[in-house]
Amino acid sequence: LACRQEDDATPIGGTFRHISRTRSPTGTKCTEETAPESRSRVTAQTILLIAAIGGLVSVVLGAFGAHKLRQSLAENQMTAFETAVTYQMTHSLALMGVGILMLVSTPVDLLRFAALSFVAGVVLFSGSLYGLVFSGRKWLGPVTPLGGLFLIGGWVLLILGIWNLD
Numbered sequence: 001l002a003c004r005q006e007d008d009a010t011p012i013g014g015t016f017r018h019i020s021r022t023r024s025p026t027g028t029k030c031t032e033e034t035a036p037e038s039r040s041r042v043t044a045q046t047i048l049l050i051a052a053i054g055g056l057v058s059v060v061l062g063a064f065g066a067h068k069l070r071q072s073l074a075e076n077q078m079t080a081f082e083t084a085v086t087y088q089m090t091h092s093l094a095l096m097g098v099g100i101l102m103l104v105s106t107p108v109d110l111l112r113f114a115a116l117s118f119v120a121g122v123v124l125f126s127g128s129l130y131g132l133v134f135s136g137r138k139w140l141g142p143v144t145p146l147g148g149l150f151l152i153g154g155w156v157l158l159i160l161g162i163w164n165l166d
Contacts, residue, residue: 042115042116044099044100044102044103044108045099047095047098048095048096048099050095050115050119051099052096054091054095054122055089055092055093057088058085058088058092061081061084061130062082065078073133077132077133080129080132081129081133083129084125084126084127084129084130087125087126087151088122088126091118091121091122091151091154092122094154094155095115095118098111098115099115101161101162101165105166106165106166107164107165107166108161110157110160110161111157111161113157113161114154114157114158114161117150117153117157118150118154120150121149121150121153121154122151124143124144124146124147125144125146125148125150125151126147127143127147128144128147131143
């Protein structure tokens with residue numbers, strides 16, 4: 001009896017283990033090979049955790065800004081602070097979506113790179129704006145656009161990752 005190829009992706013701890021099986025027409029298993037799990041430590045669970053922490057921090061900072069900082073900051077500083085909080089929350093939600101996609105789809109490499117790009121972008125973009133507002137250090141100004149490039153790159157990688165889903 002001839003065997004036919006079946007491929008399956010099984011979720012294991014936020015990553016997928018790819019299983020290739022061959023079965024005969026009667027359903028009897030001929031062979032089964034399991035590809036090794038991804039060696040990356042950046043799992044869907046890690047990404048979801050970072051997203052949740054980022055969302056929490058942005059809500060706390062937003063409340064702090066609305067209730068305590070508004071009286072003590074200049075208008076341009078408050079605008080920069082609000083921009084940082086908005087971008088942090090927006091990209092925490094995007095990161096949450098990437099993590100969920102990684103749990104339910106394959107391949108995940110581009111999605112993982114999108115997540116890393118979002119994290120780097122938030123740290124650089126929002127972090128530099130927070131630094132400018134709280135410390136006044138002007139050298140942080142050029143860091144903000146670099147963070148923006150990482151955020152743009154994250155969106156491009158997310159689009160490519162979705163395009164390549166099975």
